[in-house]
Amino acid sequence: ELKVEQNPLFLSMQEGKNYTIYCNYSTTSDRLYWYRQDPGKSLESLFVLLSNGAVKQEGRLMASLDTKARLSTLHITAAVHDLSATYFCAVRYSGGGADGLTFGKGTHLIIQP
């Protein structure tokens, strides 16, 4: 069974600081995704990472993937209040017939002015 673990699950930080969210997964996968969810809203796709060593950046967010360690990170640089949201990583199981995603529990991020 594929398991996806995120940490921390809750993070409160001040504007201007840097921080990293970690995502570990338990079995081989060929796709890793990061999504953002605002309160009461749906999921917005942030990044899709395919290969070992992949790094993608969008504004103050940067995601990376280490398939050997089965680890992805989402790094926040100089946080601003608008980045407050819940961030999910998700992994596509590549070993069986299922094509859906397995999600982590999410990291609830609050950025205070």
Added chain:
Amino acid sequence: SQTIHQWPATLVQPVGSPLSLECTVEGTSNPNLYWYRQAAGRGLQLLFYSVGIGQISSEVPQNLSASRPQDRQFILSSKKLLLSDSGFYLCAWSHLAGDPYNEQFFGPGTRLTVL
């Protein structure tokens, strides 16, 4: 461009009543379609996925069923709702083939409260 619609946006239903949630996708053909549920304490869970009309795969045993009567329409149903069916139901789509990222795009969701 592609868009995904879900309705209703919110729903309050009594225990034991039936359920029908609808999802439609515009601007693409032959998509993969998915139903997920986000419930307190249980995170985001894949319920069903479909690769074509009439083709449904269930990921977890439950009180729900899904159907795909048309290429871009996906329906989630129940004959008798349970309290544990409460949650935020999200429909998603992805390209069936030719997309190396196989990115899933989510609809706006339906918030279901069973009383």
